[in-house]
Amino acid sequence: MEDNxxxxxxxxxxxxxxxxxxxxxxxxxxxxxxxxxxxYATLSGGKRLRAFLVIQCADLFSVSRDYSVRVAAALEIMHTYSLIHDDLPCMDDDDLRRGIPTVHKKFDETLAVLAGDALQALAFEILADPATHPSGSVRAMLVGRLAQAAGMRGMVGGQTMDIYANNEDISLATITRLQQLKTGALITFACEAGALLGHASPAQISALKAFAHDLGLAFQITDDILDAEGEVEEMGKATRKDEDAGKATFVSLLGLEKAKIHANMLSKQAIGHLSMFKGNADLLMDAARFTVTRRR
Structure with a gap:
């Protein structure tokens, strides 16, 4: 039996x-x-955790699923673009994603770049469509926040740090900021988007952003742990690449056991930020627990 x-x-x-x-x-x-x-890239499965966060945060404010599902889809499309480009030979040079060949392996590098570009544009097209929300100001805020989360002050900025940073100079504070941008920015957008759709109060938005901040870091630390402990068959992608490349990670800086302790602490902190929503945020609390117990 599945749990809720x-x-x-x-x-x-x-x-x-x-x-x-x-x-x-x-x-x-x-x-x-x-x-x-x-x-091929977008419909290849995946946990859809970011989409889940959009919908569940919007549900806190009784937002119509007609709106939240469209925003969730736009975010999944943006996330897929980032995966296609991350896998390219000039980036992480990965051959597998979700257990199947990456886009540049299935097709070619040129088409992979173009597919990522087109998906990024499509995400903004969906958000800007009046079907996403009747309020033009809400749509504009969604477009602006996703642009920030995906750009140089978010995901792309974090990826740049990841590629060009000197590993010898990376401290725990540096890698925390790197991952807040590279991984955490889209997760924060997921939670904030649900609140924006529901005209949430500043205090409610702050609580959800704090939740997302801790959840995103816990998610990335768990990714590093799984990269160190997991197998290709279970993960659906190459493992131990960071270790083989001598790349700084939470595991290399903290050690495996301390990294697990830190991830669990962040998960508990994330849950604490949801106290103002009382019993209405149970599934979001479960998401924080899932983040550190998942196996892929």
Whole structure:
């Protein structure tokens, strides 16, 4: 029997597959290979945790699922773009993603770059559409916040630090900031977007952003732990690449056991930030627990 969280996460994944399929129609025109690459990357499964966070945070404020599901889909599309580009030979040079060949291996590097570019544009197109929310100001805030989360002050900035930082100079504070940008920025957007859709108060938005901050760091530390302990078959991607490359991670800086303790502490802190929502945030609390107990 699945518990409530596992059921809700699975249902979100199934919902996203249907919604994303609708946003990514097939075509017989000259750009059909581009569409195939976009669909291949986006519809290849995944936990859909970011989408889950959008929907659950929006549910706290009784936002129509017609709106929150569209924002969740836009975020998953943005996240997929980042994965395609992260896997490129000029970045992390990965051959596997979610147990299948990466986009540049399945197609080629040029199409992988173009598919990522097109997905990024599509994410903003969805957010700007009046179907996403009747308020133009809400749509503008969503577009602005996602642009910040994805750009030089967010995900791309973190990826730049990750690639060009001198490993000998990376401290715990530096890698924490790096991962807050690279991984945490989109997770923070997921939680903040749900609040923006629901016209949440400043205090409610602050609580959800604090929750997302700790959740995102716990998520990345767990990723580092799984990279050190996991196997390719279980993870669906290469493991121990960071260690082999001598790359600084939370595990290399803290040690495996202290990294686990730190991740669990962050998970508990994240749960504490949700106290103002009383019993309405149980699934979000479960998400914080899942972040440090997952196996892939």
């Amino acid at each position: 969280f596992a059921t809700a996460l699975r249902q979100t994944a199934e919902l996203m597959e249907r919604e994303l399929d609708r946003f990514l129609p097939t075509t017989s025109s000259l750009e059909r290979e581009l569409c195939e690459a976009m669909r």
